[in-house]
């Protein structure tokens with residue numbers, strides 16, 4: 001047996017999901033629409049016109065799904081709470097039925113020895129916080145508006161009061177980069193706005209929401225609770241070592257990574273980011289007290305990783321389009337990174353994960369890291385014998401877990417790994433066309449079939465080592 005591929009004793013082996021991607025039951029128990037309900041029902045926004053109306057019907061199949069996790073031998077499960085399910089309309093009183101669902105889910109997980117990691121916000125903003133209802137109640141405006149951060153902190157307190165006695169690990173936000181820059185910049189995610197200034201304002205108010213939310217969590221949770229955030233930092237590589245390509249890398253690194261880790265870890269926005277975006281905004285929406293509010297102690301930093309970015313300087317005069325997810329990154333060209341492609345057309349590059357884990361070990365000294373998402377989409381089919389044979393995914397997972405192991409050997413304090421995803425699910429703008437699950441879902445019958453990669457991962461989780 002290869003001792004080198006053994007993971008630490010307490011390493012958490014998990015899988016991850018998100019509420020809108022799996023729950024369905026969008027009209028039950030007083031749940032109101034989120035921006036993703038509205039977006040997915042808008043023609044042309046999601047491939048095939050798919051919506052999360054039914055998804056994996058997890059809201060009704062919770063017990064079966066927890067049993068499945070137990071059969072797979074998972075030690076941890078990362079899921080998100082649907083804000084409009086527990087606080088319809090995003091302000092005001094909690095919906096007990098919504099909270100009851102998550103209470104029951106957590107109790108079943110704990111009964112099976114599976115540790116929950118709760119993400120408070122995985123993109124399903126209550127619609128009324130984005131657009132004001134016509135009844136004259138306060139205006140929304142979504143993440144570009146400061147009020148949304150205050151509303152988030154209140155919501156965080158509600159969830160902590162309800163399940164804080166039994167959940168140890170809490171992530172405030174999932175991938176604020178996607179919420180800000182895909183939601184308000186490129187418009188490929190909900191709410192589908194394409195305004196570079198709104199995207200930058202959203203990034204700041206998401207940072208503020210994290211800070212205020214973390215404070216609300218700490219006020220409501222027992223001292224043993226661990227509070228963190230899940231980012232999707234991008235390893236940004238320059239196409240060549242030419243100074244202009246290195247400068248393109250610096251600019252994209254600021255917009256992909258340091259716009260979040262600057263305030264979160266260092267208490268300030270990077271000066272180069274402010275300079276690069278100066279033609280768009282003077283950042284006067286950042287109040288003097290905000291950096292201190294955002295820089296809260298982190299008990300873990302969640303890293304979601306899929307693929308790196310490769311950039312170079314674009315020919316003179318090239319401007320970031322109005323619909324770019326990189327506002328202010330004028331004169332940058334993006335290239336396909338080397339490596340095989342998954343069904344998302346994302347290249348397989350496990351070295352990117354080694355780089356990220358080393359980088360955040362250095363930039364966030366003393367903060368344990370969790371890989372809170374990693375996985376791949378492939379074109380899986382159930383064969384005549386009822387099996388899903390997915391050797392590509394096994395290779396992807398093996399390579400990325402080897403990368404985690406390598407990072408640990410090099411000194412990174414990585415405490416766990418959450419495979420994205422437990423189940424095939426609603427893959428945002430791609431609808432149900434992309435399958436990331438360790439478990440195949442037949443959306444016609446809701447039949448779950450463990451893929452060969454799911455069995456393989458189960459072996460890893462049970463043994464704590466890579467074959």
Ligand code: PNW
Nearest residue numbers: 018174175178232304373420427428436
């Ligand atoms: C993440 N991009 O999304 C999310 O956290 C998951 O909900 C999602 O299913 C998973 O990764 C797979 O996509 C991303 O375009 C979506 O850079 C898009 C991007 C990155 C992450």
